[in-house]
Amino acid sequence: MTKYGHAFVVGLQSNLIYRWNFAVRSLFWFFHLVVVFILWGAVFAGKAGIGGFTFAQTLTYFVVVFILQFFIGAFNEDYQISEDIRNGLINQFLLKPINYFAYRLSVFAAARVVSGFFGLLALLAALPFFRGYLDLPHEGWRVALGLPAMALTAMIQFSIAYCFGLLAFWFLEIQGFVILSMAVENLLGGQIFPLDLLPPGVFNAVRFLPFFYQAYFPAAILTGRQGLDFAVQGLAIQAVWAFLLVCLAEAVWRRGLRHHTAAGG
């Protein structure tokens, strides 16, 4: 097993210790889904559809977005990285032949396996209430393109969180930046509303931003909100963003290390 494989296994074990935190988070998710159900149920009341989609399709979109967050969303990786830097724990990685990005990515993958499991449990618990409202398309290409889109989304989410975590090289407190970016990411990522409900001009501008690919894009492919051509084009843009953000993460890491002062024995 490679060293990153070991990091993954250790990550799995340490995340299982916090299984109750994930379970509680899943419970919050359920309540959040109730809010979505009530709000959008009221919005769709008396209407066959909005933006070309039915209430069931829109609710399915939100369910998929939430489940995706459990599997590929970055939760508190930025905070963990900033803590490594602030507490000097990062020094041990500088002395060993370990790539910190790869190490953190392994731990991130392990955490998502655990949180994804709890997300699925939450979905199973919610299913009896929402089953009649779920409407997933059945085209095979959606899964074929949706899976790589999910992988790239995970990389984009992780890279952004990694960059924010590295801000701890320069700032003592990064939480403000993180929550600020969370507001932008939630809005432009399509977690507040499906982005196709935006005015067309705004939607076309937003689709060139990396946030678009943080939740909306894979969910739109999987739930039938976008067609094949859009998905193929989007996948190309998403791959470019994933590559650019990984490069940015490496650049920030290198610059940050120049700032870093390791103290102690």
Place this chain on the structure above:
Amino acid sequence: MRTLKGYLGIWLASARYSLVRATMFRGDLFIWALVEFFWISVNVIMVGVIYRHTATVAGWSMYEMLILVGTSMLIQRFLMAFFWSGIYEMGRNVRSGLFDFILAQPGDPLFMASTRKLELDGLINSVVAAGLVVYAASKLGLRPGPGDLALYACMVGCGVVIHYGALVIAMSLAFWITSSQGVEGSYFTLMEFSRLPKEAFKSGLLSVVFVWILPAVVVSNAPARVLLHGFQPLWAAALGAATLGWFALAVVVFRLGLRRYTSASS
């Protein structure tokens, strides 16, 4: 009366310290003010996007909905300004044993723990939230009288007390569980309901649970209705009862938790 004056003196001293601290870390203040402003904007944009596709939601027009969202935000900003930091830190302090520091202070532990810090960014953004309510009211051509405005302010105050109670109860779990990290999420999840109009709750069960048992909906709907429709006795009574009930429950839960506190080894 003398005790009340004493507590006011303690609070003023804490507030003065917080303001001095905020002006020392101006960059931090700017970032956090921006954070809260962004979250208000997210809610306003959501309302804007929804109403691009519909004229009403559960019988509420866009500007009526903005009054509701603005009121909900206003209450939450006040909570953030006056109580959030103190209560949030309470969870961590209980775990680390630093709560001893609160217990050693000359006053009621709940008061001392929850009023330690005044956050200027929350106060700044309460002006933004109030501005949103005023804007929406002016768009609707509302001209509430002094009585309605006083009642609205009073109901917003009740809302802050209810939010305070819910947050204290959530963070008091730290006395029972090993890690309270993320517990504050339960408060935010509950308060998501406060941005929904009561009429949106079609199911009887959901209405009973979220409108009448849990306080989230009544907290924002009651004051918003005062501006929109004037004094409504049922809503005022429900809000008053919820205020007393949730504050009393918070005090009881906190005191029960305090009995379990065994300093640094807690």
